[in-house]
Amino acid sequence: MISCENKTILSWLEEMKKLLNPDEVLWIDGSDEQREALRRKACATGEMTMLDQEKLPGCYLHRTAVNDVARVEDRTFICTREKQDAGPTNNWCAPDEMYEKLYNIARGSYKGRVMYIIPYSMGPIGSPLSKIGIEVTDSIYVVLNMLIMTRVSPRVLEVLGESDDWVRGLHAKVNVDPENRFICQFPEDNTIISVNSAYGGNVLLGKKCFALRIASFQARKEGWMAEHMLIVGVKNPAGKIHYIAGAFPSACGKTNLAMLIPPEALAEKGYEVFTVGDDIAWMRIGEDGRLYAINPEYGFFGVAPGTNTKSNPNALASASKGSIFTNVAYNEKEGTVWWEGLTDEAPEELIDWKGNPWRREDYNSADKSTCAANPNSRFTAPVINCPSLSDEFENPKGVPISAIIFGGRRAKTAPLVYQGVDWAGGVFIGSTMASETTAAAAGAVGVTRRDPMAMLPFCGYNMGDYFAHWLEMGEKMGDKAPKIFNVNWFRKNEEGDFLWPGFGENLRVLNWIIGRCEGTVGAVESAIGYLPRVEDIDTDGLEVSREVMEDILSIDKQAWEKEIAEIEAHYEKFGDKLPELLRERLEILKKKVFEM
Numbered sequence: 001m002i003s004c005e006n007k008t009i010l011s012w013l014e015e016m017k018k019l020l021n022p023d024e025v026l027w028i029d030g031s032d033e034q035r036e037a038l039r040r041k042a043c044a045t046g047e048m049t050m051l052d053q054e055k056l057p058g059c060y061l062h063r064t065a066v067n068d069v070a071r072v073e074d075r076t077f078i079c080t081r082e083k084q085d086a087g088p089t090n091n092w093c094a095p096d097e098m099y100e101k102l103y104n105i106a107r108g109s110y111k112g113r114v115m116y117i118i119p120y121s122m123g124p125i126g127s128p129l130s131k132i133g134i135e136v137t138d139s140i141y142v143v144l145n146m147l148i149m150t151r152v153s154p155r156v157l158e159v160l161g162e163s164d165d166w167v168r169g170l171h172a173k174v175n176v177d178p179e180n181r182f183i184c185q186f187p188e189d190n191t192i193i194s195v196n197s198a199y200g201g202n203v204l205l206g207k208k209c210f211a212l213r214i215a216s217f218q219a220r221k222e223g224w225m226a227e228h229m230l231i232v233g234v235k236n237p238a239g240k241i242h243y244i245a246g247a248f249p250s251a252c253g254k255t256n257l258a259m260l261i262p263p264e265a266l267a268e269k270g271y272e273v274f275t276v277g278d279d280i281a282w283m284r285i286g287e288d289g290r291l292y293a294i295n296p297e298y299g300f301f302g303v304a305p306g307t308n309t310k311s312n313p314n315a316l317a318s319a320s321k322g323s324i325f326t327n328v329a330y331n332e333k334e335g336t337v338w339w340e341g342l343t344d345e346a347p348e349e350l351i352d353w354k355g356n357p358w359r360r361e362d363y364n365s366a367d368k369s370t371c372a373a374n375p376n377s378r379f380t381a382p383v384i385n386c387p388s389l390s391d392e393f394e395n396p397k398g399v400p401i402s403a404i405i406f407g408g409r410r411a412k413t414a415p416l417v418y419q420g421v422d423w424a425g426g427v428f429i430g431s432t433m434a435s436e437t438t439a440a441a442a443g444a445v446g447v448t449r450r451d452p453m454a455m456l457p458f459c460g461y462n463m464g465d466y467f468a469h470w471l472e473m474g475e476k477m478g479d480k481a482p483k484i485f486n487v488n489w490f491r492k493n494e495e496g497d498f499l500w501p502g503f504g505e506n507l508r509v510l511n512w513i514i515g516r517c518e519g520t521v522g523a524v525e526s527a528i529g530y531l532p533r534v535e536d537i538d539t540d541g542l543e544v545s546r547e548v549m550e551d552i553l554s555i556d557k558q559a560w561e562k563e564i565a566e567i568e569a570h571y572e573k574f575g576d577k578l579p580e581l582l583r584e585r586l587e588i589l590k591k592k593v594f595e596m
């Protein structure tokens with residue numbers, strides 16, 4: 001039983017009850033009994049399908065509406081009183097107007113439904129780096145996912161006491177109408193409202209809505225950082241573990257890097273890799289002046305297609321029990337799930353993600369609509385299942401960050417790795433980060449899309465102010481600040497083949513990064529920052545020729561001239577909100593590239 005005495009929560013819940021008019025109200029307490037009862041109910045209504053409990057214990061399948069399979073960026077709003085505070089990269093609406101619109105949509109929509117109240121903590125309960133939220137929802141699917149993705153417990157309310165420092169989250173499924181679907185953040189009121197969706201990224205309000213959009217706003221006010229970053233620990237043969245935080249746009253292998261398996265030659269030398277997080281990092285300056293990070297989440301919400309025993313065995317193991325699969329294909333005979341890339345060959349017969357019979361011979365690799373699983377199908381898996389999980393995962397103080405890496409998919413411009421000359425140089429790299437679109441996504445291939453710090457869809461305020469906040473954090477840390485790097489696993493030759501093998505071999509690059517942090521490996525100064533020479537990277541057992549290594553560590557004057565023109569256009573968007581220091585760094589880069 002939950003007893004809540006916090007007056008600010010009680011009065012908000014009263015308001016919500018009046019607005020939504022539920023038949024019943026149920027507090028979620030995080031207990032196994034309640035979770036079991038909800039699973040049974042979801043299976044009885046057809047909302048979930050229980051999978052074979054011997055092969056996949058505690059695992060269930062769910063299908064969303066066909067029109068509701070991804071985050072909807074064009075329907076995501078930052079509602080600040082001043083438009084300027086949302087900035088040029090966010091959709092904006094005045095809060096009063098948006099509250100009215102959303103309340104009109106949600107009014108009475110819980111009639112005949114249960115109002116579930118979920119008290120949750122982002123981060124270890126009671127940690128000074130953690131924050132608390134309350135989500136109300138009319139979806140059992142949301143409840144069961146939140147039980148995996150966050151820490152749900154009555155203790156959350158004990159820790160909060162009478163404080164008003166908690167995030168209000170209202171989710172109402174209504175009738176999943178795409179025309180009236182809105183995902184809105186009110187950062188000045190610590191409030192999130194999501195209506196007419198039941199897809200994870202839009203409705204698990206602790207994740208993108210709270211832990212990135214609202215939290216980035218709070219972080220600026222309170223002097224910390226909320227970032228779209230994985231956190232990974234690398235133990236070197238000396239036994240020292242360095243933690244690295246990394247921001248990458250989607251489809252660049254963040255989850256794979258967080259769960260990397262060392263290549264044999266490095267494993268033999270004693271290298272080990274530990275996962276702290278795969279998507280979000282909250283970071284604060286610790287007593288010793290260094291930057292400390294926690295993963296505020298408690299689960300992985302990973303993309304299923306392409307995940308297999310070779311690409312990411314740790315992710316697969318994580319999703320082998322207590323997990324929810326959304327919009328994957330169903331192997332009804334086996335009571336298991338399948339997605340493109342799980343095995344080389346699909347089973348002969350499946351139920352596709354829309355619930356229709358699917359046969360292997362109907363599949364045409366050139367036509368995405370014939371896939372058995374939705375390309376954005378997901379697994380929601382408990383972090384604690386992950387075989388490479390770091391012992392520090394629950395440490396309320398977080399882990400000290402030695403290096404921050406930014407990365408994208410660039411066929412030509414960016415070398416395999418380079419280091420910013422200082423913190424501001426690193427912020428410049430992050431603020432100009434870009435990735436090329438692939439054939440996997442709709443639209444033209446090879447178009448460069450700027451996605452600063454991989455936060456474009458997630459920054460809860462003006463991105464110009466966000467860059468300034470980054471610069472300020474660096475000033476506070478001085479020489480204790482993490483070193484900042486850029487990586488690019490995706491360089492191609494003239495024939496369009498990838499030059500770098502990626503996956504586990506990326507550890508060689510992380511190793512150079514760590515060496516730079518320790519001051520034990522060399523580099524040469526270039527127009528864009530410090531570049532390793534081939535001999536600075538451990539290539540023991542690596543099947544890449546010296547010529548190719550030289551190629552991927554080189555920079556091309558023409559490509560960088562084009563890059564500079566694009567950066568200038570990108571910076572224009574921010575007007576006078578762009579920090580002067582970044583403008584200066586661009587001028588310096590221009591001069592150096594011109595002299596190349």
Ligand code: OXD
Pocket residue numbers: 071201250279301
């Ligand atoms: C994303 C995700 O869309 O993590 O970035 O799901």
Ligand code: MN
Pocket residue numbers: 228279
């Ligand atoms: Mn993400």
